Amino acid sequence: MTKAAAGNKKRVQVRYYKLRNRLKEKAGGGGGARGTIAADALEAAEAEFEKMAEDYPDWVQTHINELYTFHRRCVDTPEDRTKLFKRVNEVAHDMRGQGGTFGYPLISHFGDSLYEASRVETVLDSHVEILKAHVDAMNAVIKGRVNGDGGEVGIELRKTLETAIEKYSTAE
Amino acid sequence: MRSLMTIALKALGVGMIKTADDGGEAIEILRLMSTDPMKAGVMSIDIILSNWQMSPVDGLMLLRWVRRHKESPDRFIPFLMVTGYADREKVMEARELGITEILAKPFSVQNVADRLIQVIERPRQFVHTSSYFGPDRRRQEMPYSGEERRKLTEEDEGVEVVYD
Numbered sequence: 001m002t003k004a005a006a007g008n009k010k011r012v013q014v015r016y017y018k019l020r021n022r023l024k025e026k027a028g029g030g031g032g033a034r035g036t037i038a039a040d041a042l043e044a045a046e047a048e049f050e051k052m053a054e055d056y057p058d059w060v061q062t063h064i065n066e067l068y069t070f071h072r073r074c075v076d077t078p079e080d081r082t083k084l085f086k087r088v089n090e091v092a093h094d095m096r097g098q099g100g101t102f103g104y105p106l107i108s109h110f111g112d113s114l115y116e117a118s119r120v121e122t123v124l125d126s127h128v129e130i131l132k133a134h135v136d137a138m139n140a141v142i143k144g145r146v147n148g149d150g151g152e153v154g155i156e157l158r159k160t161l162e163t164a165i166e167k168y169s170t171a172e
Numbered sequence: 173m174r175s176l177m178t179i180a181l182k183a184l185g186v187g188m189i190k191t192a193d194d195g196g197e198a199i200e201i202l203r204l205m206s207t208d209p210m211k212a213g214v215m216s217i218d219i220i221l222s223n224w225q226m227s228p229v230d231g232l233m234l235l236r237w238v239r240r241h242k243e244s245p246d247r248f249i250p251f252l253m254v255t256g257y258a259d260r261e262k263v264m265e266a267r268e269l270g271i272t273e274i275l276a277k278p279f280s281v282q283n284v285a286d287r288l289i290q291v292i293e294r295p296r297q298f299v300h301t302s303s304y305f306g307p308d309r310r311r312q313e314m315p316y317s318g319e320e321r322r323k324l325t326e327e328d329e330g331v332e333v334v335y336d
Contacts, residue, residue: 011330012330012331012332013301013302013324013330013331014299014300014301014324014330014331014332015299015300015301015331015332015333015334016297016298016299016300016308016326016331016332016333016334017248017297017298017299017300017334017336018297018333018334018335018336019248019295019297019298019335019336020336021292021295022218023218023219023250023291023292023295024292024293024295026218027292037184037185037285037288037289038185041183041184041185042184042281042282042285044183045180045183045184045281045284045285046280046281046282048179048180048183048281049179049180049183049280049281052176052179090227093225094173096256096277097173097176097223097256097277097278098173098176098278099278100277100278101176101277101278101279101280105278108277108278112256
């Protein structure tokens with residue numbers, strides 16, 4: 001059923017689609033302050049996240065250990081570096097997305113930095129060292145349970161990593 | 173991110189969640205859904221939540237396929253992009269390709285719930301012009317203060333309004 005269908009004198013330049021809200025019908029109509037999501041469901045979801053946040057340091061430690069393994073393998077088998085750095089990039093991507101959600105924005109910050117640092121076509125010795133500096137920084141955050149911005153410790157960790165990146169970036 | 177989002181959605185009461193490793197796998201599922209829903213493991217999809225940064229097919233490429241490809245099973249499907257990108261240029265790029273909502277990382281359960289409510293409770297009409305297809309980029313309830321670039325109204329001859 002269209003307005004223009006009756007007398008289409010001019011070529012249609014803009015078409016607006018006003019669709020039925022099937023998603024709302026499916027979600028049960030809704031209403032209330034929280035819209036279609038019940039307050040108790042939201043509370044349950046938040047509780048689930050809080051529980052995960054408690055486990056986050058242990059959980060992220062497995063990623064850190066994985067990165068240490070990738071680093072060792074980069075040192076031992078240089079011919080595999082390109083493949084290994086692809087894996088490093090994937091892990092870094094996950095870490096940067098999760099840290100902030102669980103109260104560890106420094107992990108997100110270092111994860112983001114590692115994500116960018118691991119996007120290289122040819123992996124040089126300096127890149128492997130930069131990887132190590134990132135993993136050490138993240139390990140320090142988790143071992144010391146440095147949550148939030150980390151205050152003085154956070155500033156120190158950021159500075160240490162930046163110095164390492166600068167040192168190895170100019171090394172080759 | 174995917175496991176985190178799955179947990180959040182399930183806890184918020186979303187019944188069925190189908191996941192894909194990257195945009196390419198998502199496209200395969202969507203394509204298969206039209207031809208062989210049993211094999212696809214899904215009959216219909218109500219909303220897509222996609223990470224922006226994925227490899228080899230990223231969220232933007234998936235969005236483009238959903239909105240423009242002739243094999244897309246539903247070009248009107250709400251598309252929520254999850255991203256760490258905060259710069260305006262990136263957001264505008266996604267907007268021009270027909271994104272429904274953006275969810276910034278890191279996200280909380282409340283952020284996810286807010287975006288879902290936005291999609292469910294306040295859907296926007298779709299606009300199709302020679303250069304754009306997607307949700308109306310001008311949110312109806314918000315006053316527009318920029319230069320008026322819309323030359324036609326719904327009453328003009330060059331405008332067609334489609335209801336379903």
